């Protein structure tokens with residue numbers, strides 16, 4: 410098989426689907442390759458990044474956080490300031506344009522934290538398309554404000570009560586429904602996961618984050634950062650921030666996964682940290698497994714990180730030794746959410762707070778005041794504050 414065409418990343422990625430769906434995705438892969446090379450498509454994308462999403466997002470020097478930690482200068486890449494409040498808008502703009510080019514009338518998506526659901530509902534409104542968002546019932550309870558936002562935008566929110574009622578179950582049900590209506594519908598995947606061409610497409614639409622960081626940090630500090638730190642659920646904000654820095658071997662790329670109730674409890678989402686190569690949702694990657702080799706349920710208080718798989722691109726980078734793996738528990742993430750809020754007046758999403766928590770752990774790293782560290786602030790925490798105060802403190 411031609412590795413370029415089937416979207417493999419080392420031994421990960423690829424397409425593991427029944428023939429019918431595989432043929433649809435092949436068509437999508439071909440269309441995307443054509444659009445990627447089209448100047449008109451790239452110009453429309455740039456125009457919407459700028460005038461709809463509000464890019465470039467700020468690179469903000471977090472002075473009080475830096476003083477508190479007492480070492481390297483900490484910068485925050487403010488993806489939370491994008492329209493709809495997270496990095497997810499970058500991807501839906503790109504895939505929305507792909508769906509339009511394919512002549513589709515409806516967008517179908519899954520969501521965990523609701524940020525991708527809100528972003529998809531937003532671009533569906535902008536493009537005048539119908540929109541169905543599949544969401545686990547547990548996540549619907551934890552992320553109520555985002556459910557109302559999706560409904561306000563005209564989307565149908567379809568509750569999924571199968572399994573644990575979380576992201577994996579929402580993907581399962583959304584895929585079944587998509588397979589039944591693939592002529593009219595476009596499946597808008599929210600992270601750099603799934604069969605080819607999704608990981609490539611999502612990585613491409615998010616890599617603007619790292620490209621901007623590079624330009625902004627060189628302008629402000631005249632040098633590249635010592636590290637770029639991002640949380641990883643499926644891996645889209647991490648790959649968005651990392652991709653431009655992959656060739657810069659002195660820049661540490663830190664991917665922080667959810668340790669949930671603690672790695673030792675088994676209730677976590679450490680796919681890169683503890684997973685084994687397996688197939689899930691039509692692609693091969695590192696996946697949580699139980700002792701019998703079955704896919705194990707993940708757990709995190711952060712709905713957007715509660716997924717047993719991970720991007721095949723991150724799995725490959727891990728195997729190649731290019732990633733530093735971090736982890737943060739629910740409690741560390743809640744503490745980090747409150748710490749950042751009180752030090753900088755910026756409330757991060759609970760997902761994002763995992764990346765912030767990494768800096769509060771005593772690694773003995775990043776002590777040099779001449780160095781610079783960037784955290785990708787993937788989203789804002791308005792959606793989380795009720796859950797934090799009602800259930801997590």
Ligand SMILES: Cc1ncc(COP(=O)(O)O)c(C=O)c1O
Nearest residue numbers: 524600642643644645646713788
């Ligand atoms: C703000 C925010 N950050 C991070 C994530 C995790 O997704 P990914 O790993 O694809 O960036 C989510 C998912 O919902 C999110 O809403």
